Amino acid sequence: MLKEILKQIANRGYFVLTSHVRPDGDAVGSALACSEILRRMGKKAEVVLRDGVPRVYQRLPFAGRVMQAEAINAQYDAAILLECDSIQRTRLRGLEGRFLINIDHHRTARPFADLNWIDPRAAATGEMIYCLARAAEVKISPEIATCLYTAVLTDTGAFMFESTSEHTFELARELVLAGANPARCARQVYFGHSTAKLRLLGAALSALERDGSLAWMPITQAQMERAGAKEEDCEGLVNYALSIGDVEVAVFFRELPDGRFRVSLRSKGGLDVSEIAAEFGGGGHRCASGCAVDGPLEAATARVLGRVRCRVTPSP
Ligand code: 5GP
16 A cells, blocks of 8 residues: 555645644654655645644644644645544545545544555554655655654653554664654653643542542533633543553543533553444544543533443443
8 A cells, every 4th residue: 555655646746734633743743744755755745734733742843834724725636634534533624525645553544535554553653654754765854753753652652552562662763863852752742731731630630530440530611711721731631540550441521612522531451442432433542542422521421431331340
């Protein structure tokens, strides 16, 4: 498939790259690196993200290239969608009817595009972009390496998730040799938070609930407003619940302005939470997945935790 993608890239000149809403480090890092790789292949490439670049990724090389928009208008020859299981996951209008290339490493990836390169063995989509650069014989510059290292760092949970293997460290080594600075990348992601995020974390931890090996935390729209927090400030909060010693599965419920709830599911590996997210129309990985469910909070927690409970502990 990689060969076919390179062939289609060779035949075209003007590309738009995009990824999912609420982009994470892999979405941003992979899109920025891929845009630079395409430019080094002599192509024109732009990055459009519905939600722009979250604060902690704004200092990545080429981050200034990202256009925040709700629609794709220009006359691109092809659109490359990274980390998306559908056009809808980008929340961008104007992708329909274009030549689409889908590059994704999620377990729940779907072949919705004209070309679909799906590799759930890859620790991050950034790893696939690295393979693309190598196959295209594009030199990995320190800037590209920084974007890809950040993609791999964040999507492996700082090399903590099950997806981390000997191969991941080989890739990280290659990226460091190419010029990525591990300490600087980690500092920007993990020590670059807003005060609002920490206030939100306080509110979420105060509301933490436990039941056996399950832990969950809700955040309401009012709490978001009180903390002056943005959507992106919720990223990673669920991991604090998972960090408790005897917790196997953690769930974070965030109220949306329309009254629905965005759900983040995390597992230490025993339970495949992507299956639960998929039941609610979402997706992701075995240890990290997400979906959205209808409110109110009591109904949302009952539905999602009900599905988790019948898998991790016997029903009461
Ligand atoms: P998070 O909980 O951090 O939002 O997402 C965890 C993982 O699940 C990420 O890999 C993310 O791309 C994926 N994910 C989250 N929400 C959705 C969703 O609604 N649909 C799909 N397909 N994947 C999701």
